[in-house]
Amino acid sequence: MAEPREGALDDATIAARIAAEIPAWRYEDGWIRRTYKTASWKSTLMVINTVGHLAEAAWHHPDLTASYAWVEVRLMNHAAKGITDKDFALARKIEEVVSWQPGLEGAGLEGTPTDPRFAYVKYDK
Incomplete structure (x- = not known):
């Protein structure tokens, strides 16, 4: 593997930090990723808007992919060309x-109620 750019973390550090800090996330194809399962399109849009607000406030912009009942968030520092x-x-x-x-x-x-009409994120726990 090529040397990481200044500020970019190496693969071993990334793997260790994911396990310790954000275990529901994964490292794949140069990105740290998390797929959130949602209950409906409305819930998917709520997750997208939440991620958008947090990212804009942090001045860091993830890539997002969405479908009816899921949102994938991908993070990588474009300037550092790495995590x-x-x-x-x-x-x-x-x-x-x-x-x-x-x-x-x-x-x-x-x-949120357990009634499917009001469901939101499908929590891991």
């Missing part, structure tokens, strides 16, 4: 926000 700390920071924030289940916190927010 950097910036990719991991954004991936952690996306994971935190999209995977948030308020009903599990026991606070005042109950989360």
Whole structure:
């Protein structure tokens, strides 16, 4: 493999950090990736808009692919031509926000109902 550019992490570091920080993500074809399964097109658009807001606020722009019931998020630092700390920071924030289940916190927010008409993300847990 070619030497990573300045700021880009090597494959072993990427694999270790994925396992430790964002285990639902994977490293493939030079990108860190995560596919979120959703309940419907409406939910897919909500995930896309959430990722878009976080990425724009962080001034880092992922590639997205979407279909009726899923969204794939791909991160890679284009300037560094590889994975950097910036990719991991954004991936952690996306994971935190999209995977948030308020009903599990026991606070005042109950989360989305289990009724399929109101379903949102298909949570891993």
